[in-house]
Amino acid sequence: MILIVDDKQENLYSLKTLLQLHHYEVDTADSGEEALKKILKREYELIILDVQMPGMDGYEVAETISGYSRSKDTPIIFLSAVNIDKRFITKGYASGGVDYIVKPFDADILLLKVGTFTRLYRQTKELNDIRDNLEIKVKERTKALLDVNKALEISNAELQQYAYIASHDLQEPLRKIITFSKLVSDRYLGEQPEAGKYIEKVILASERMRNLINDVLNFSRLSAVPVYSKTNLQHIVRDTLSDLEIFIKEKDAVLEISHLPEIEVIPDQIRQLFQNLISNSLKFSKKEVTPVIRIWSEEVEAVSQQPGATEKVKYCRIYVADNGIGINESYRDKIFTMFQRLHSKSEYEGTGIGLAIVKKIIQKHNGHITVESTEGQGATFIMVLPLQQQTLQTVI
Structure with missing residues (x-):
């Protein structure tokens, strides 16, 4: 949608007709005040703004538009038949305009510029939407990672708790198995070599289990800060x-x-x-x-x-x-x-x-x-x- 702002109805009509013939949607305002009200209500791809208007002139309207967060990126083309001196053109650019066209204008040139600026606006808007969506996704992913990290911290704490249990509660029975097996072997199996071999296997298996528990304990400790x-x-x-x-x-x-x-x-x-x-x-x-x-x-x-x-x-x-x-x-x-x-x-x-x-x-x-x-x-x-x-x- 393009907004044309001009205090003269004949100018509004002719420019509106030209743009509609080339399949542009057009809205109009016959004063700066009316234009600002419309800009607050809807989004425009381009604003064609007359410089010389009663009340708020085009420069004041452009400066006000650039202060609105919603419309600050909307391109503005100034049109003027009176203020064609270099200092007025410079003021137009300083007020936030992207172009300054002197009346009478070439309709083909104007249409080319309208097409260029509306296309640039749409592309910029698409890029901004992509950026905003990306920022939202980054925030969501960051939150997800923080949640995962928190879960990992809890898991690590539980692992360290398990390591403590493994180092104490699991090793204590093994110590007794090894100690009493050696006691049985030394005291009662001296004349029974066959039974002694079985007890030796029990002792070796228990020692392997103890070594395994120690290694798992050592591995779990590596998760500490x-x-x-x-x-x-x-x-x-x-x-x-x-x-x-x-x-x-x-x-x-x-x-x-x-x-x-x-x-x-x-x-x-x-x-x-x-x-x-x-x-x-x-x-x-x-x-x-x-x-x-x-x-x-x-x-x-x-x-x-x-x-x-x-x-x-x-x-x-x-x-x-x-x-x-x-x-x-x-x-x-x-x-x-x-x-x-x-x-x-x-x-x-x-x-x-x-x-x-x-x-x-x-x-x-x-x-x-x-x-x-x-x-x-x-x-x-x-x-x-x-x-x-x-x-x-x-x-x-």
């Missing part, structure tokens, strides 16, 4: 080797530790990470071959994968390599999955959670982990961690 601190990885590895001293001696293993840097981490989690990886290397070593485990690192720079990031970020790439039995190519993508075992319990002990915990810890540190391995030739785990934990969410 992270608190990072600058930590010397060299000290972390040294303490880990101290904890694994007996296991290392049993395997007669050789460990080669190169210099490791200070980076921002959650110390307890990184200690658990190294413990799981080194334990794995010891556990899956070759028979009659001295296990050799090498740990080293290098500093690298890369552009962060955060949206819009352009500056390079410093990372620490850490390697843990061994000369063990290696990993079959077909299992390389599965080893970080919960409860994934590549060997039977009779061949190698374990719960199948250790590497899942490692991956979870790396993700908690905004890092990335991969493995390179050939079956029978050892494995190398490669971890990439940011030196500083800031607003990083993804890394190379």
Whole structure:
């Protein structure tokens, strides 16, 4: 709908007829005051406004229209047969007009301009509607994400509560089973080797269950809010080797530790990470071959994968390599999955959670982990961690 505003009826009639002949819907007003009343009631695609009118002139009407939120984007074409000086034309544009046409005008030129401005108005309105709908959808999606996050927080709290129950209520009966089974074996089954073998199976099964509960407990604790601190990885590895001293001696293993840097981490989690990886290397070593485990690192720079990031970020790439039995190519993508075992319990002990915990810890540190391995030739785990934990969410 186009609104024509002119105080002379003959001008209104002629311009209205011209536009209607070209299939435009037209409304008219014979004063600025009447035009403003109509603009408050309905939306127009274009306003053709005479400059010289009694009461409110065209400039005042245009300035008032631009102050209405509903019509501030409606294009205004000024028409004038009197005020054709440059200063009046300039004033028309300053008042909010998009064009200034001098009477008498060329009807074809006017129609071209009317077509252009009405089309631009419709396109702008469509874009604004899309933007408004998008904003509504973003708000709805944001609220949905907040609700999901809240539900996840509740779920994490319940998981931690379960972890407490698992660590106490479930382990207490297991401790009694193991203790009394050993007591029965020592006191009453010395002369009954067949029964002794069955009791030994009970003890081993109970110990596996206890280890499984501990691993599930450790995995659940990774959901807590992270608190990072600058930590010397060299000290972390040294303490880990101290904890694994007996296991290392049993395997007669050789460990080669190169210099490791200070980076921002959650110390307890990184200690658990190294413990799981080194334990794995010891556990899956070759028979009659001295296990050799090498740990080293290098500093690298890369552009962060955060949206819009352009500056390079410093990372620490850490390697843990061994000369063990290696990993079959077909299992390389599965080893970080919960409860994934590549060997039977009779061949190698374990719960199948250790590497899942490692991956979870790396993700908690905004890092990335991969493995390179050939079956029978050892494995190398490669971890990439940011030196500083800031607003990083993804890394190379």
